[in-house]
Amino acid sequence: xxxxxxxxxxxxxxxxxxxxxxxxxxxxxxxxxxxxxxxxxxxxxxxxxxxxxxxxxxxxxxxxxxxxxxxxxxxxxxxxxxxxxxxxxxxxxxxxxxxxxxxxxxxxxxxxxxxxxxxxxxxxxxxxxxxxxxxxxxxxxxxxxxxxxxxxxxxxxxxxxxxxxxxxxxxxxxxxxxxxxxxxxxxxxxxxxxxxxxxxxxxxxxxxxxxxxxxxxxxxxxxxxxxxxxxxxxxxxxxxxxxxxxxxxxxxxxxxxxxxxxxxxxxxxxxxxxxxxxxxxxxxxxxxxxxxxxxx
Numbered sequence: 001x002x003x004x005x006x007x008x009x010x011x012x013x014x015x016x017x018x019x020x021x022x023x024x025x026x027x028x029x030x031x032x033x034x035x036x037x038x039x040x041x042x043x044x045x046x047x048x049x050x051x052x053x054x055x056x057x058x059x060x061x062x063x064x065x066x067x068x069x070x071x072x073x074x075x076x077x078x079x080x081x082x083x084x085x086x087x088x089x090x091x092x093x094x095x096x097x098x099x100x101x102x103x104x105x106x107x108x109x110x111x112x113x114x115x116x117x118x119x120x121x122x123x124x125x126x127x128x129x130x131x132x133x134x135x136x137x138x139x140x141x142x143x144x145x146x147x148x149x150x151x152x153x154x155x156x157x158x159x160x161x162x163x164x165x166x167x168x169x170x171x172x173x174x175x176x177x178x179x180x181x182x183x184x185x186x187x188x189x190x191x192x193x194x195x196x197x198x199x200x201x202x203x204x205x206x207x208x209x210x211x212x213x214x215x216x217x218x219x220x221x222x223x224x225x226x227x228x229x230x231x232x233x234x235x236x237x238x239x240x241x242x243x244x245x246x247x248x249x250x251x252x253x254x255x256x257x258x259x260x261x262x263x264x265x266x267x268x269x270x271x272x273x274x275x276x277x278x279x280x281x282x283x284x285x286x287x288x289x290x291x292x293x294x295x296x
Contacts, residue, residue: 066143068145069094072112072136073094077092080129086127087115088249089118089196095188096109107135112131112132119246121213125212126212134150134152134153135149136151227292234294237287240259248276254277255276255277258271259273268286269288270286271286
C-alpha cells in the first residue's frame with residue numbers, strides 16, 4: 001500500500017503552456033517527452049572533449065526538471081491521442097487531488113480533460129474529447145517521471161465495481177470525498193482552451209475557441225437515413241461536413257477547406273475541396289440528396 005505523503009498535493013492550476021501549470025501544447029510535447037525528461041548529460045560513446053568555456057558573466061543554463069503537472073498532462077495527451085474524432089490540435093488539462101509515494105513509485109489521482117480541436121465554419125471548435133478521473137502510476141528518478149500505469153476510474157473503462165473499489169481504497173483512507181465542483185470543471189476547460197488559443201496565435205489565426213455546433217439545422221434534414229448512410233460510406237464524401245458549411249484539414253502540410261452546399265432547387269449536395277492558401281479547387285463532387293448517389 002502506498003504511504004501518504006506528509007503534505008497532500010492538491011492542485012488547481014490555471015493553464016500555463018511554459019514550464020508550470022497543468023496544460024500543454026500537444027505539438028510541443030512529443031511522445032518522447034510524454035513520460036520523462038532527462039537532465040542534460042552526454043551518453044555518447046565518442047572520445048571525450050574539453051568543455052566549451054562559458055563567456056564571462058554568463059552561467060550555464062541547466063534544463064529544469066519536468067513538473068508533476070507536466071508529466072500528468074503529457075501522459076493524458078499520449079494515452080488519448082488517436083482515440084477520438086481527430087482535430088489538428090490536441091490539448092489537455094489536469095487537477096491533481098492526491099498523491100501517494102512509496103520509494104520510487106508514485107500514484108497520482110487526478111481529474112483530467114482531453115480535447116481535439118479543429119476548424120468548422122472558420123471557427124476553432126471542440127470536435128471531440130473526454131473528461132475523466134484517472135489514476136496514473138509513475139516510476140520516479142532524479143529528473144524523470146516514467147509512466148507505468150494509466151487507469152480511468154470509471155465503470156465505462158471495463159472495470160468491475162470491486163476493481164474500482166480496490167483502486168480507490170488508498171484515496172478513501174485519507175477521508176477525502178472524491179467530488180468535483182463546477183469550478184473544477186471550469187478551471188480544467190480554461191487550461192485546455194488557453195493552450196488552443198496559443199496554438200491559434202502560432203498559426204496566425206488568433207481568435208476565440210468555441211464549442212462545436214450541433215448542426216441540427218443543416219441540410220442533413222433534407223436527406224433520408226438510407227441516402228445519408230449511402231453517402232457516408234463513400235470514403236471521399238465522408239471527408240466533407242454533413243451540414244451546410246466548411247471544415248478544414250491539414251494534409252501533407254497543406255491546409256484544405258472542405259465545403260458542402262445543399263441546393264434546394266435541384267435537391268443536390270455540392271462538395272468542393274479547395275487549397276486554403278491559394279483558393280485553388282482541387283476536387284468537386286455532386287450527389288443526389290434523395291438517392292444518396294454521386295451524379296457524374
